Structures are given as structure tokens and as C-alpha cells.
Amino acid sequence: MSFKIAIIGAGSVGFTKKLFTDILCVPEFKDIEFALTDVSEHNLQMIKAILDRIVEANRLPTRVTATTDRRKALEGARYVISCVRVGGLEAYADDIRIPLKYGIDQCVGDTICAGGILYGQRNIPVILDFCKDIREVAETNVKFLNYANPMAMNTWAAIEYGKVDTVGLCHGVQHGAEQIAEVLGAKSTQELDYVCSGINHQTWFIDLRLNGRPIGKDELVAAFEAHPVYSRQEKLRIDVLKRFGVYSTESNGHLSEYLPWYRKRPDEITRWIDMSDWIHGETGGYLRYSTETRNWFETEYPQFLEAASKPIDREKRSNEHASHILEALETNRVYRGHFNVKNNGVITNLPHDAIIESPGFVDRFGINMAASITLPEACAATCIASINVQRMSVHAAISGDIDLLKLAVLHDPLVGAVSTPEEVWQMVDEMVVAQAAWLPQYAHAVPAARERLSTSKVKTREWAGAARRSVRSIEELRAEKAALKQAG
Known part of the structure; x- marks a missing residue:
């Protein structure tokens, strides 16, 4: 087979490498072309060198090209994969920092909540640009595979306004299934059969069977509470399982910021989270992790390049959906x-x-x-609250209506539990002004927002959050890695 795959945001080096090797685990795909594109020439050249090394080591006819000219990369593509982060870590830092001034403590901030909503405002205009190019220069029946967050908002915009055949892909369901298999003593997820449904990052295991035997709430609660690690790391998820009757796919930290109950009081936050890893609820945890990962990769790049010389092991193909689709x-x-x-x-x-x-x-x-799925009522109610926020956020991003944007943020479950309307109005003004370079649809609203900020009497505070850790240096990361290796 011979066809072309374009990867937008290919400078996400580690993830692009995973997608690339997964796809090449399919024997029929050895003769395809990968067209990489990114706004960073530096990152593009790093990932191209890695992928070229893989192709050479495995003696494949696979072609790899790289260009900052997105339209050129998309020409004739049958599949387009997006893993972009619009605004990079600079804008993402504001998604965490500014809401903290108003008492909103986020772990990730990339799906809903204040950070996720503004992330969507940055992404959606760019997604629509992608779609325009895809419609004009890609293959007629091209499929757009979106991995970029905020997943629901980006996919909504691409389908409804971009008019491109789009599917959004995530790995939360797979990770949740791996946890369930482990606590139930299964050898692998192959022993599980499950129906998991909802919205991205709020999907629910509404039917669960182990080797054909139905697993009920009480058995699953007991299994998680008996687990020596998950009983400590997933306290919030286990509490939701007890109350809702079904397990959520999303990590402890992610789930905590989609609900109005667990992160609204600073002195309560630490009760529900675990600091052993960022994903369990640490304030700004994913921002810290992303910063450390970037710094680590830049420093350790020669080792990553050397590792690319190894043969592809098809047994290690990941459970990311793209290659399987x-x-x-x-x-x-x-x-x-x-x-x-x-x-x-x-x-x-x-x-x-x-x-x-x-x-x-x-x-x-x-x-x-699979059609005609009905969620338990509590799961549906939680999803609908987020869907309403997502819908307003998408419409605001398309129209550039700053008042609608403020209403979307106001209706966010956690924001509404923490902040007053006056605080929300000022917070959105502050975020729009800080991120104006990535928000072209709000250019007309920035001067008035800046003027309102200059005369506002709404009080804020400089707050690091309830559970913040500092970004570790490369030397600290090396020392920790060495200690783990020695202990293991």
C-alpha cells in the first residue's frame, strides 16, 4: 500500500515517534509517506532525524519529509493527525497561573475549567485553518484524526465548522481498563469486556465483565480499596465510584477539576489528591511535567537518537487508536x-x-x-454540565464574543463553585489580554478588556495553589532516575 499521512504538530517528538512506530507495525504500511509539519523548525529537524534513523535501522522504504509549510505537508494526504499545543508552554502557564489568582486550583487545565476553555479559544481558529487546507489540498475522502486537547471542543469545531470528516482520539479508556484489570487480578485487559461511554475525560465503565462474569460496584470498590497503590493514588475516583456506582476513566487529578466538589476549598484539596506523581492531583502538575519533559528531551536528545537505531518490536505496539484505525x-x-x-x-x-x-x-x-447507549443518570448529569460549557466555548471561539466566553467560564462546574461573577468577568479579561497573541478572534475586545482591568476593584491574590511542586532541574531528574534504577 502507498498513501500519505500528514502529522501536524509533529514537533511533539515523543508522541510523534510513538505514532510512527505503531503505524509501521502494520506490514502493509511499510511503503507509505509521513509528512511532518510544525511551527518549530528546530523540533521538526529533531523528530525527522529520529524517524529517519528508525527507517534506516529497519531497512524500510518508508518516506519521511518535514516542512514548516503546513499546506505542502497536507497535499495529497489520506490521513491527517493533529497533536498541536497552540501557544506552547508560555500560554499554558497563564492557563494555570491566572485562575490561581482567583482561587481556581487546576491540576491539568486542558479540557474544561478556566484553563481548558482558554486553551480551546487558542486552538479552534487554528483547527479551522487546518480544516480549510485539508478540504482544499488533501485527498477527497481524507480523515482527520485529532489527538489535541481540548478534545471535545477541537473535534466539535472541526466537524461542525471545519466540515472535515473528523474523529477525536484519546487513551483514557485504555488506561482505566488497565487499572481495572490489575485490581481484579486479570492477566491482561484481554480478559475484560466493557462498555465505556460518556464524553472525553468523563467516560464511564457502565458495563464490566471479567471472563464473561459481570463485575458489580461493590466488588470493584473492594478491589480498588485493597490495592496498595491505587487506594492511595485514586482516592477521589474511588469516592466517585462509591457514589455514582461506576468507575470513571479519567485520572484522579483530571477528574477532580471537572467536578464542583473536590477542589473548591483549599484545605480540602490535599485530602483527595496524592503527590507521588503529577497526574494524581498536584496543582499545575501537567505544566510542571511538560516543562521537565521538554527540558529533559532537549538535554538527552543524543540518547533518544541512539535508541532509534533499534529494530521495531511489533509486540510493543501501543494501544493508541490511530494505527489500529x-x-x-x-x-x-x-x-x-x-x-x-x-x-x-x-x-x-x-x-x-x-x-x-x-x-x-x-x-x-x-x-x-454502537448505538442506543443510556448512561446512568448521575453520569449523564455530570457530562451535560460539561457539554453546555463546551458548546458555549466553541460558539464563543467561532464568533469572538467575549461576553459568551465569560458566560461559558461562569458555567464551568469548578469555576462556579469557587468564583463570583465579578471575579470571573475580570479573570477572563485578564486571560484574554495575556494571551492576545494567540486569540485573533478577540482582537477587537482586547482594548476594552485592558481598560476594565486598569479600573477594576476586584481583589486577587498571588497563590501557588494547595499542592504545588517546583520544576525540577535536569540534574535533579538525573539523580531521581538513577535512584529509581538502583532501587529497581
């Missing part, structure tokens, strides 16, 4: 996964226009979703 579409080998698509009645008690994450099957006819 492409394999199913091109070879007709059926794949079952969980995909982000427009609802259109698939989940009976969520809005038709929402972007859901739910089970589907892929073959040469496309992605076919």
Missing part, C-alpha cells in the same frame, strides 16, 4: 475502540450535537458506533 480502514481487519464523534443519538440521554466518547467498530466502511 488506519489498519482497519485499509486492510478491513476489524478494530473495536472508543472514539470521539458527534453524538447524533448514539448516547440516548446526551444532547445530539455533543461530542461523545463511546465504543465503535472500524472496517473498510469506516467508523461505526
Whole structure:
């Protein structure tokens, strides 16, 4: 087979390498072309050198090109994969820092909450630019695979306004299944059969079977509470499991910021989180992790390049959906996964226009979703609260309506639990002014926002959050890695 895959945001080096090696685990794909594009020439050259080394080491005819000219990369592409982070770590730092001044403590801030909503405002204009180019220069029946957060908002915009055949992809369901398999004593997730449905980062294991035997709430609670690690790291998820009756796919830290109950009081936050790793609830944890990962990669790049000389091990193909979807579409080998698509009645008690994450099957006819799924009422209520925020956020990003943007932030569950309307109005003004370089749709609103900030009497405070850790130096990271290696 010979076709072209374009990867936008290919400068996300580690993730691009994973997608690349996964796809090349499919024997029929050895003769395809990967067209890499990114705004960073530096990152592009690093990832191209790594991928070229993989191709050479495995004696493949695979072609790899790299260009900052996105439109050139998209020409003739059958598949387009996006893993962009618009605004980079500079804008992301403001997504965490500014809301903290108003008492809003986020762990990740990339899906909803104040940070996730502004992240969507930066992404959506760029996503629409991608879609325009895709429509004009890619293959006629091109498929757009979006890995970029905020997943639901980006996918919503691409489908509704970009008019491109789009599917959103995430790995939360797979990670949740791995945890469940472990606590139940299964040898692998192959022993599990499950229906997991909802919206991205708020999907729920509503039907769970181990080797054909149904697993109920009480058994699952007992299994998690008995686990020596998860009982400590996933306290909030276990509490939600007890109250809702079903397990959430999302990490302890992520889930904590989508709900209005666990992060609204600073003295309560530490009760529900664990500081052993960023993903369990640390304030600004993903920002710290991303910063350290970038610094580590830049410093240790020669080792990454050397590791690329090893043969591809097909047994280590990851559970990221992209390669499996492409394999199913091109070879007709059926794949079952969980995909982000427009609802259109698939989940009976969520809005038709929402972007859901739910089970589907892929073959040469496309992605076919399992229909007529009904969520437990509490799960649906939680999802609908987020969907309403997502819808307003998408519409605000498209129209550049700063008042609608403020209403979207006001209706966010955690923001609404922490902040007053006056604080929300000022916070959004402050974030729009700080991120104006990435928010062209709000250019007309920035001068008035800046004027309001100069005369505002709403008080803020400089606050690091309830559970903040400092970014570790390369030397500290090396020492910790060495200590773990010695201990292991």
C-alpha cells in the first residue's frame, strides 16, 4: 500500500515517534509517506532525524519529509493527525497561573475549567485553518484524526465548522481498563469486556465483565480499596465510584477539576489528591511535567537518537487508536475502540450535537458506533454540565464574543463553585489580554478588556495553589532516575 499521512504538530517528538512506530507495525504500511509539519523548525529537524534513523535501522522504504509549510505537508494526504499545543508552554502557564489568582486550583487545565476553555479559544481558529487546507489540498475522502486537547471542543469545531470528516482520539479508556484489570487480578485487559461511554475525560465503565462474569460496584470498590497503590493514588475516583456506582476513566487529578466538589476549598484539596506523581492531583502538575519533559528531551536528545537505531518490536505496539484505525480502514481487519464523534443519538440521554466518547467498530466502511447507549443518570448529569460549557466555548471561539466566553467560564462546574461573577468577568479579561497573541478572534475586545482591568476593584491574590511542586532541574531528574534504577 502507498498513501500519505500528514502529522501536524509533529514537533511533539515523543508522541510523534510513538505514532510512527505503531503505524509501521502494520506490514502493509511499510511503503507509505509521513509528512511532518510544525511551527518549530528546530523540533521538526529533531523528530525527522529520529524517524529517519528508525527507517534506516529497519531497512524500510518508508518516506519521511518535514516542512514548516503546513499546506505542502497536507497535499495529497489520506490521513491527517493533529497533536498541536497552540501557544506552547508560555500560554499554558497563564492557563494555570491566572485562575490561581482567583482561587481556581487546576491540576491539568486542558479540557474544561478556566484553563481548558482558554486553551480551546487558542486552538479552534487554528483547527479551522487546518480544516480549510485539508478540504482544499488533501485527498477527497481524507480523515482527520485529532489527538489535541481540548478534545471535545477541537473535534466539535472541526466537524461542525471545519466540515472535515473528523474523529477525536484519546487513551483514557485504555488506561482505566488497565487499572481495572490489575485490581481484579486479570492477566491482561484481554480478559475484560466493557462498555465505556460518556464524553472525553468523563467516560464511564457502565458495563464490566471479567471472563464473561459481570463485575458489580461493590466488588470493584473492594478491589480498588485493597490495592496498595491505587487506594492511595485514586482516592477521589474511588469516592466517585462509591457514589455514582461506576468507575470513571479519567485520572484522579483530571477528574477532580471537572467536578464542583473536590477542589473548591483549599484545605480540602490535599485530602483527595496524592503527590507521588503529577497526574494524581498536584496543582499545575501537567505544566510542571511538560516543562521537565521538554527540558529533559532537549538535554538527552543524543540518547533518544541512539535508541532509534533499534529494530521495531511489533509486540510493543501501543494501544493508541490511530494505527489500529488506519489498519482497519485499509486492510478491513476489524478494530473495536472508543472514539470521539458527534453524538447524533448514539448516547440516548446526551444532547445530539455533543461530542461523545463511546465504543465503535472500524472496517473498510469506516467508523461505526454502537448505538442506543443510556448512561446512568448521575453520569449523564455530570457530562451535560460539561457539554453546555463546551458548546458555549466553541460558539464563543467561532464568533469572538467575549461576553459568551465569560458566560461559558461562569458555567464551568469548578469555576462556579469557587468564583463570583465579578471575579470571573475580570479573570477572563485578564486571560484574554495575556494571551492576545494567540486569540485573533478577540482582537477587537482586547482594548476594552485592558481598560476594565486598569479600573477594576476586584481583589486577587498571588497563590501557588494547595499542592504545588517546583520544576525540577535536569540534574535533579538525573539523580531521581538513577535512584529509581538502583532501587529497581
